[in-house]
């Protein structure tokens with residue numbers, strides 16, 4: 001058993017809320033820089049250049065890459081041999097979010113009541129996905145996500161007979177309809193299987209993968225490649241103003257499902273795909 | 281490199297008519313911010329005949345909810361938000377003289393029809409380039425609905441604010457035409 005004070009979780013969350021909003025992950029940055037060389041559209045190249053300039057500026061001046069610093073979404077893996085002391089776990093996470101968003105001059109975008117829409121003023125509460133895992137460590141991933149892209153994410157309960165083609169058609173349709181809204185070039189996470197809620201989470205988790213990796217299952221790796229080509233053939237381009245760089249990556253993740261179902265989810269993230277990880 | 285058209289505020293009908301979809305522009309002068317909640321309030325104010333937070337005639341509304349300014353800065357990151365959410369609430373404003381909008385993403389057919397009828401233009405700024413765009417904002421002051429926080433209406437003085445004419449006052453729309461060119 002290892003004791004861990006919740007204050008350490010709070011501090012890690014606070015720091016990562018700030019740094020993830022200031023610093024674009026290196027793999028994303030590199031991919032965007034490369035795409036500038038292959039983009040055919042002049043407006044598209046100009047936009048990519050400015051997106052990269054913006055990321056440089058944000059890092060240098062320690063300001064958010066995008067004003068939409070998102071709803072703080074956290075994926076936490078808690079080792080079952082960790083004994084948390086000093087207070088409530090969720091309170092500590094939210095306190096970290098509260099302090100991070102205040103101290104980092106990040107935007108407070110959360111409304112308490114989705115219908116009455118009064119701002120909570122401190123960007124809490126966070127959305128927390130918690131998993132208990134073996135070991136005595138705590139892995140925390142902070143992934144702030146803006147709603148320009150979140151609003152374009154989709155879920156569909158397909159029929160088993162729709163198969164892989166059905167899933168691919170659904171993904172292409174979702175990206176095509178999203179058009180310029182999610183700030184392309186986008187990063188696409190696809191979830192297949194599970195249940196209604198599980199598939200959405202699976203798609204979301206796919207967004208945490210490295211731009212350059214591929215699914216270890218060869219047929220899913222092929223599907224990722226095929227989807228990326230098809231998406232870039234839509235012509236949407238950077239910011240939807242036309243071009244060949246609509247997506248920089250497509251990541252597919254699956255989960256076992258029921259004999260009667262084929263749930264599918266498309267989580268769309270913008271070029272400001274932000275996440276940071278720390279192990280305590 | 282294509283040339284950049286300089287636009288000085290106020291944005292008159294004549295200036296709008298000289299802009300074509302695809303033109304790169306730099307805007308200088310006073311513009312106002314407004315997004316979801318502010319639009320709702322402005323339209324309610326119009327319906328009730330209440331005073332508007334600013335003179336709509338020949339003005340530009342920038343759809344943005346900026347991040348807080350760091351000490352010594354004019355404003356925090358301030359890139360555009362997605363425009364379609366304002367579509368239904370935009371038409372009464374265009375009818376009252378609003379001449380330009382800055383946002384990201386395409387607009388509904390109804391908004392475009394209204395832009396053509398009244399002579400208005402829609403600019404796209406780069407979504408997610410908020411740190412860069414903030415450099416062109418020289419002054420910022422909340423002028424209405426302060427209780428809305430980031431969604432309050434702000435008066436901005438901008439210099440060389442970079443944007444593209446995405447939809448012009450003739451109905452030309454590069455979201456449609458450019459995408460078509462790169463489709464395979």
Ligand code: SF4
Nearest residue numbers: 066146148183270408
């Ligand atoms: S979609 Fe992403 S890049 Fe675009 S405004 Fe929202 S958070 Fe920023």
